[in-house]
Amino acid sequence: MFALPQTTPQPPSPGRPSVLRPDDGRLERGRRSRERIREAARALFRERGFDGTTLRAIGARAGMGASSIYRHVRSKEELLVQELAELQEEAWNRFRLHDDREAPTRARVRRFFQTQHDLLAEVPDLTVIALRATTYPHARVARRVLALNERTIGLLAEILQGGRVRRDLGGDVDVLVAARALFHVASGARLSWANGLVTEVGCRSDIDASVDLLFRGIGADETR
Amino acid sequence: MFALPQTTPQPPSPGRPSVLRPDDGRLERGRRSRERIREAARALFRERGFDGTTLRAIGARAGMGASSIYRHVRSKEELLVQELAELQEEAWNRFRLHDDREAPTRARVRRFFQTQHDLLAEVPDLTVIALRATTYPHARVARRVLALNERTIGLLAEILQGGRVRRDLGGDVDVLVAARALFHVASGARLSWANGLVTEVGCRSDIDASVDLLFRGIGADETR
DNA sequence: CCGATTATGCGATCTTGTTCGCGTTGCCCC
DNA sequence: GGGGCAACGCGAACAAGATCGCATAATCGG
DSSP states (O other): OOOOOOOSSSOOSSSOOOSSSOOOHHHHHHHHHHHHHHHHHHHHHHHHOSTTOOHHHHHHHHTSOTGGGGGTOSSHHHHHHHHHHHHHHHHHHHHHHTOOTTSOHHHHHHHHHHHHHHHHTTOHHHHHHHHHHTTOTTSHHHHHHHHHHHHHHHHHHHHHHHHHHTTOBOTTOOHHHHHHHHHHHHHHHHHHHHTTSSOHHHHHHHHHHHHHHHHHOSBOTTOO | OOOOOOOSOSOOSSSOOOSSSOOOHHHHHHHHHHHHHHHHHHHHHHHHOTTTOOHHHHHHHHTSOTGGGGGTOSSHHHHHHHHHHHHHHHHHHHHHHTOOTTSOHHHHHHHHHHHHHHHHTTOHHHHHHHHHHTTOTTSHHHHHHHHHHHHHHHHHHHHHHHHHHTTOBOTTOOHHHHHHHHHHHHHHHHHHHHTTSSOHHHHHHHHHHHHHHHHHOSBOSSOO
């Protein structure tokens, strides 16, 4: 349904991938540089956080000037989005690995968020900076993050759809609307966590509570 | 329940309000300056948007250097948060003005979001930048925005609580969790709107759909 | 009136993400 | 093997938010 994020080390850089000249010694060097940049950024983000990491520092660790980074990346945030994409992929894989399609829908949803959270917990910045990126609507990276989000929502919708065919859901529930609601509620909880309002376990139980609420509904049974 | 945002033109600036010397010609001058800054910022934000507005421009229009602004404000975003606080206050007032406490809870919630959206639509940046502010957990302004959000959530909880006593809600619904869910779902929809993924009316109907969903619940009636 | 205190303003400066123009280098084609 | 073409890297420079030290002025205690 959605385009897979390109995690292969193809040149995802500004210029087109130059299909005319498929490979090249220069391109090889470029790939190595990109790899060094990615590693340096990844390490520094974990050491000092996103905002504490300067492009000059990344460049220094990657053995190049700060401006050269822009040969390979369009913005600082793109470096983090790469990580986000990988982490999401990993989360999906882990989830699917032990996913029981016959389990109650609500349980599957909860387990998905738990799996995702296990990974997210290691890099608290990720969620927050991704969210921040979406607040720059003109930037390309915003659309990239939104696409990633949409993909997660798609997976949630898939889970829900599985429940629908098993009559596990209310009959007239719009699966996509529901998936979006689940996603945003979880994001909100994680934002509180990132701001130190709740602990990590608090965040988890908030998410669980919200999922339960969404399944049960706010309204009184059968009335209005 | 929550501390009211201080909208009175008391010096909310970095230094303490200097209670020892309650007023002063200088303080008077400062108040006027703050007012000019606020007006200039407000106008420029509407003309060019938040990111398109430079502090030097604000300073120029307010008749002072850019650095002087920091005597009255701790960051650029704080200028916008002031607006957000006012706008929320206005939204609450408008809502309460025509609020029918006997109306069905769901209808009240929907009307609240509509009222809020009427105002928000005039300054599309507001929601987004406020959200962005919360992605800088170290900044004071983040906590300020979170407090404002918490206040909105509180109002929603109040509405829900009203419904609970009338048996309008499911018996075991945690009012605060539900309010939070409503809030975050609406924020998510507005984020899509700000990113041009949906039109304003689309955003409104998305919110309505989400509210309906939250009231009805995702799960099948009475089962699991 | 005097010194101390303090709110305000200013310009220089810093920081950091980002852009720009230039030079270098490996590759292809003739 | 020479010219052309990109990819790459670099240092200078820019933009804009923020900080700093200094200057000014208003007030107060004495």
